Amino acid sequence: MELLKKMRFPKRYSIILLTFICTSVCYLERVGFSIAYTAAADSIGVNQSSKGLILSVFYYGYVVSQVPGGLAAQYVGGRRVLLFSFLVWSLTCAFAPLDAGKVNMMVVSRFLVGVAQGFIFPSIHTILAQWVPPHERSRSVSLTTSGMYLGAAGGMLVLPSLVKYKGPQSVFMVESALGIMWSFLWFRFSSDPVRSEHPKAAAAGFGEHNLPVSREKKIPSAGNLRRFTKIPWKKIIFNLPIWAIVVNNFTFHYALYVLMNWLPTYFELGLQLSLQDMGSSKMIPYFNMFIFSNTGGILADHLITRRFLSVTKTRKLLNTIGFVIAALALMAIPLFRNPSWTVICSSISLGFLALGRAGFAVNHMDVAPRYAGIVMGVSNTAGTLAGIVGVGLTGRILEAAKSVDMDLTSIECWKNVFLIPAYLCIFSSFFFLLFATGEKIFE
Numbered sequence: 001m002e003l004l005k006k007m008r009f010p011k012r013y014s015i016i017l018l019t020f021i022c023t024s025v026c027y028l029e030r031v032g033f034s035i036a037y038t039a040a041a042d043s044i045g046v047n048q049s050s051k052g053l054i055l056s057v058f059y060y061g062y063v064v065s066q067v068p069g070g071l072a073a074q075y076v077g078g079r080r081v082l083l084f085s086f087l088v089w090s091l092t093c094a095f096a097p098l099d100a101g102k103v104n105m106m107v108v109s110r111f112l113v114g115v116a117q118g119f120i121f122p123s124i125h126t127i128l129a130q131w132v133p134p135h136e137r138s139r140s141v142s143l144t145t146s147g148m149y150l151g152a153a154g155g156m157l158v159l160p161s162l163v164k165y166k167g168p169q170s171v172f173m174v175e176s177a178l179g180i181m182w183s184f185l186w187f188r189f190s191s192d193p194v195r196s197e198h199p200k201a202a203a204a205g206f207g208e209h210n211l212p213v214s215r216e217k218k219i220p221s222a223g224n225l226r227r228f229t230k231i232p233w234k235k236i237i238f239n240l241p242i243w244a245i246v247v248n249n250f251t252f253h254y255a256l257y258v259l260m261n262w263l264p265t266y267f268e269l270g271l272q273l274s275l276q277d278m279g280s281s282k283m284i285p286y287f288n289m290f291i292f293s294n295t296g297g298i299l300a301d302h303l304i305t306r307r308f309l310s311v312t313k314t315r316k317l318l319n320t321i322g323f324v325i326a327a328l329a330l331m332a333i334p335l336f337r338n339p340s341w342t343v344i345c346s347s348i349s350l351g352f353l354a355l356g357r358a359g360f361a362v363n364h365m366d367v368a369p370r371y372a373g374i375v376m377g378v379s380n381t382a383g384t385l386a387g388i389v390g391v392g393l394t395g396r397i398l399e400a401a402k403s404v405d406m407d408l409t410s411i412e413c414w415k416n417v418f419l420i421p422a423y424l425c426i427f428s429s430f431f432f433l434l435f436a437t438g439e440k441i442f443e
Contacts, residue, residue, distance in 0.1 A: 011191070012131040016140050018186055019124050022082070023147035024154070025182050026117055029093065029175045030058070031155035031286075033110070034261050036168035038268070040098055048265075048402065050103070052395015055261045057107050059387035061114025066384060069119035070126070070377025071231075078126035078373065079190050081119050083183055089116035090179025093172045121380050126373030129365055130193050135305045141362045142297025149289030149354060152260065157283040231374060232442065241367055242375060244436040246382045248319065248360035251428040252353055253383035254390040255330065255421035259285070259346060261391045262417065265398075270414050271339050281343050288351035296322070296358030311366055311438025315359040319436070320429045322356025327425035333418045334411050353425075360432060368442040390421070 034055060041051050072081045089112075096109035124144060132140045162170050236242055267282070296318055303314045329349035336342055368375045394417050401413040 014189060015127060015131050016144060018182075018190060019127065019144045020147040021182055022086070022120065022124065022186070023144060024151035025175075025178050026120060027148040027151035028155040028159075028178065029089070029113075029117075029151075031152045031260060032159050032171045032175050033058070035155065035159050035264060036098055036163055036171040037106075038264050039163045040168040042268075047399060049395050049399040051265075052392050052399075054103070054106050054110065055395070056388050056391040057110040058114040058117075059257070059384050059391065061111040061116075062118040063114075063381055063384035063388065065115045065118030066122060066381040067374070067377040070122035070371075070374035072119060073123040073126035073373040074231075074371075077192060078123040078130070079186075079192055082123040082127070083186050083190075085116045085119035085123070086179055086183045086186070089113045090176045090183065092116065093179065094176035096172065098169045098172055118380075118384070122373040122377040125364060125376040129369055129372035132365075134365075135301060137365055138300035138304070138358055138362050139294070139297035141365070142293045142300075142358055145357060145361060146290045146293035146297075146354070149286045149293060149350075153283040153286035153290060156286060157280055160282070231371065235442070236368075236371070236375060236378060239441065240435040241363075241437045241441060242378070244432045244434075245360050245363050245367075245375070245379050247431045248323070248356070248428045249379040250382040250386045251323070251421070251424040252356065252360070252386075254386035254424055255326065255349070255353055257387040258390045258394055258417065258421055259350060262394050263346060266414060266417075267339065267342070271337070271342065281340070284343055285347040285350045288347040289354035292322075292351040293354035293357055296355040297362075300358040300362065312436065313438075315363055315366070315438050316433055316436055317359075319356045319359025319432045322352045322354070322359065323425040323429035323432075325352040326350070326356065327422040327429075330418045330422035330425065334415045337411070356429075360436070363436060363438070366438045367440060369440065371442055393420075 037054060038051070041054070069081065069085075092109055092112045096112075097105070125141075128137075128140060128144065159171055159174075162174065263285075300314050300318055303309045303317075304311055309317065326349045329345045329352070333342060333345045333349070336345065364372050364375045364379065397416055398413060401410075
């Protein structure tokens, strides 16, 4: 019996696993909508600019709820906010019909799903800040966020066939069913940390000696956090290390959302290749993100806990490698007219972007563990604006190309679609090198 107690699965691992499944389901929904809507829209001849509008409406809702999501998680509790938001978007998908001809209905439903999902990532960062010790931080956040890519990979593999045989609406029903199932698991198995055993830096104080930083800095308890009302907004908004996170979050999501929403169109119209005919190769870019995200997290924790590099140097190294190689791969995509090389280049690009998350994406907890959810909300607001700008702009770029009688199979139509995120990656990597830090800057 004593042995069984010692072998008991730590509660924080259950929380991390559930948040991993959470992000998987969320991104399966996003990829699923792109696939289902593209099929429905193409069947009735919706133009590229209108498609860009509908695909970007989600991000308008998403951007509205990022900072409120961080505040709600801070004061109400991340666990409760996460459950509520998941139920809202799942039920919206269940009851909203997919009709590409009914633009107003599509706009409203996608906006609501965006608002609901906007609460999710600030809540997750608040929860992980409560449960995860610093020496497990990189790999825990990387594992949780890698669920996004596994969900996207699964969606790209399974959902095109589901659309083909059961119709676009079937995607909505599958997504809502998965969302409701996850909500039940979260309600049943999640919990807040026991304050007497897991105060907020206690979970964050586990193994603090493993970090090459000052032991004199302590993080406040969960109880003190809930009672704390003054948010240092001025310091958050005018702090260059925070802006380093924000700028890189914008760029990461610009590249990710453009590829996620427009890669199916590029294969269908640019390369004249049906997604159904691509087999399992269409999931490779997202599966690559899953592998690289976890590799980056494990590598970052290893470099930090073994004291090979400081937290600051580790974050900058992985962020720079990830974003620079991703930029080169993005530049190469329009140079190849072969589907196999397109898959390879997009896989390299997305994979190294995911590796870069071990730099900027974990940095919220380094610089502001007490306000991780709020800083994540601010940062993810920028990332969501990238979705609005990038997805909508791509539709306008393609529509403008058509207006001057350019064929969408032409390389010139698609060159700027991939070069813009490539240049952003290079700029962001230098910005992070100059201004980022791994030290705690908020007491």
